[in-house]
Amino acid sequence: MQDQPLHSIILGAVSSLPQGPVAILFAEDPSEIAGTIAHHQKLGFDAILLIGDDLGVLPAFDAEVRHLPVLVRNRDHVVEMLNLLIPALAGRWIYWGFNAEYLFFPFCESRSIKDLTAFMEEERRSSVFTSAIDLYAGDLYRATNAVDPSDAYLDRSGYYSFQRYRDGQPLDRQFNIFGGLGWRFEEFVPWERRRIDRVSLFKARSDLTICTDLLLSDDEMNTVSSKWHHNITCAVMSFRVAKSLKRNPGSTFEIANFTWRQSERFSWTSTQLMELGFIEPGQWF
Numbered sequence: 001m002q003d004q005p006l007h008s009i010i011l012g013a014v015s016s017l018p019q020g021p022v023a024i025l026f027a028e029d030p031s032e033i034a035g036t037i038a039h040h041q042k043l044g045f046d047a048i049l050l051i052g053d054d055l056g057v058l059p060a061f062d063a064e065v066r067h068l069p070v071l072v073r074n075r076d077h078v079v080e081m082l083n084l085l086i087p088a089l090a091g092r093w094i095y096w097g098f099n100a101e102y103l104f105f106p107f108c109e110s111r112s113i114k115d116l117t118a119f120m121e122e123e124r125r126s127s128v129f130t131s132a133i134d135l136y137a138g139d140l141y142r143a144t145n146a147v148d149p150s151d152a153y154l155d156r157s158g159y160y161s162f163q164r165y166r167d168g169q170p171l172d173r174q175f176n177i178f179g180g181l182g183w184r185f186e187e188f189v190p191w192e193r194r195r196i197d198r199v200s201l202f203k204a205r206s207d208l209t210i211c212t213d214l215l216l217s218d219d220e221m222n223t224v225s226s227k228w229h230h231n232i233t234c235a236v237m238s239f240r241v242a243k244s245l246k247r248n249p250g251s252t253f254e255i256a257n258f259t260w261r262q263s264e265r266f267s268w269t270s271t272q273l274m275e276l277g278f279i280e281p282g283q284w285f
Contacts, residue, residue, distance in 0.1 A: 006070070010084040013049060013068045020046025021113045022089060023103075024082070024096040026072045027052025031147045031243065032100040034059040039102045041065075044112030045095070051081065052099070075212065082210050089204040093117040096200055100147050100239035101132070103200065106232060106281035108270050116232065117203075123231060123282075127202035127221035130234040133278055134180035134196075135266060136242035136258035146242035146258065152266040153259055154237070155180050156276055159196075164222075173223035181241045181258065188251040189241070200236050225282070232282040235273050237266065 023045040027033055033055060040048055047064050053071040061067060072078060082096060095103055095113070105116050105128070120128060137143035138151040159179030164171045175197065182194040198214050202221055209217045216222055225231040242258060245251045266272070273279045 006081065007084050009068065009070060010081060011088055013066055014085065014088040017047040017049065017066060018064055019092070021093040021095070021117055022046070023048045024085060024094060025050050025052075025099060025101075026078050026081075026096070027055055027099040028072050028240075029099065029243070030056040031145060032149065032239065035149055036097075036099045036101065037061075037065060040095070043103060043108060044114055049085075075214075079210055079212050079214075086204045086208050086210065087206040090206040091204065093201065093203050097236050098238070098240050100243065102237045103130075103234060104237055104270050104273055104279060105234040106270055106274055106279055117201075120232065121203075123226065125226060125231055126205075127199050127216065128232060128234050129222075129224045130198050130200040130236050131177055131278060132180075132196045132198050132200075132236045132238045132240075133273075134182070134241050135237050135239045136181065137239075138259055138263075138265070140246065140255070140257055144246065146246045147239045149268075152237075152239075152268075153263045154266050155184070155260075155262055156264040157262045158183055161197075171219065171222075173225060173227070174219070175224060181245060184260070185245060185251065185255065188245060188248065188254070198236065201234060230280065230282045233279050235278045237273075 023040040025036055025048060027050060037048055037050065049066050049068060051068045051070055051072060053069045058067065097103065133154055135152045135154055137146050137148035138153050140146060159177065161175040161177045164174040164176050176195050177197040178194055179196055182189045182196065186194065199216055199222055202216065224233065245255055270279065
């Protein structure tokens, strides 16, 4: 399949997807593929597109899951594929993330992704601001790749934000957010990879693109909330940075454990994330 042009592969996969919200999952390695798919199925996505190759033995997929065996090379390649998918899915809400990443929004245990997107449209919003919050295994001797959903921890503090500027001018309601493992182990993480803000959930348009800094081409869609009141925010709970730090030869032997005095065990509930201030319900959700 990889011998075909990428655009034809993408368009062929999209044409067979069921209608409704779509979760696009980029699999960089075999870790937690089944768990990642199951989590987003539970959220109520009508279709899941798994993109990745050389993933070993894959689990049996339900009908709403499509597997696209394209090797995920790097972030620029992910952006290239997203910019093919966005216009092809125009008019539909899409979430994008990686394997071992899990979308959480307020009250997601009892409300579906369709409840969230319908509410956002009533709020005249076409995107939801998200932050990628690092997860890491509590015992790196047992979970050598730092991925262990049964023993996952997060940093409960150590996050900060800065006003976002362009050409010396502040961008209204836009912020660059930092924290987590990229802040604590900054000597191993390039500057351009330390931001944790990400617009992972938005309504696709034919004229919309995503840039290599993971910002959308429509400035309003990069804002935290509307001008008139606070909106819902979401979190992408992610083992991705922890995996990278343990996979990288320059850092793996320098890190005996990720836990520290500000570590807290992740309960896999939206209540915990709201109490810590990582997500908020906005008004009336």
